[in-house]
Amino acid sequence: MSLAAQKYAQALLDAAVEDDCCDVVYEQYQAFANEMKTDEQLYQLMSENIVSLQEKKALLERLVQEGLHPYLKNYLTVMLEKERQHEIIPAFEVYEQLYMQYKGILTATAVTAVAMSEKVKNKLLKELEKKYHQQIVLRNEVDTEIIGGMVLYVAGSMIDASIRTKLSHYKKLLKEYKLS
Secondary structure (H helix, E strand, C coil), X not given: CCXXXXXXXXXXXXXXXHCCCHHHHHHHHHHHHHHHHHCHHHHHHHHCCCCCHHHHHHHHXXXXXCCCCHHHHHXXXXXXXXXXXXXXXXXXXXXXHHHHHHHCEEEXXXXXXXXXXXXXXXXXXXXXXXXXXXXXXXXXXXXXXXXXXXXXXXXXXXXXXXXXXXXXXHHHHHXXXXXX
């Protein structure tokens, strides 16, 4: 994460908190960043220098007419003017962390070999909230290389209960046994 992304995100959060609109700004920034990640055309429009700054500003103006918060519009405009458009998504990731911290929400990531069902995800979420006594946002990432089980990242900790790690441990034990 660049220092610029951190500074931009902090400035946006400070302004949004001061004006009591951080929830709206968060939701809209999240939607915009997700759209940029999934819509190749929007991503190119915002990040490529082929499209003029004026055309990008015109797009933001149209989004304001559709309900984009003025703080977010001004924030994105400054990023475009300073040629920091490549920082829009990384700055959102910083903004999200700052927002969650401000709201007292922990984020947890469960890495599994296959996507978790809603039932399993909800059960894990309830257990985590019970353990940490805080609201938690749980994300599920799929990594087939862990073979099975789960690697859980929460509150700065990692709990590795993956099959890959267990197999690696047994492999190491077997090697030590052979050497003895």
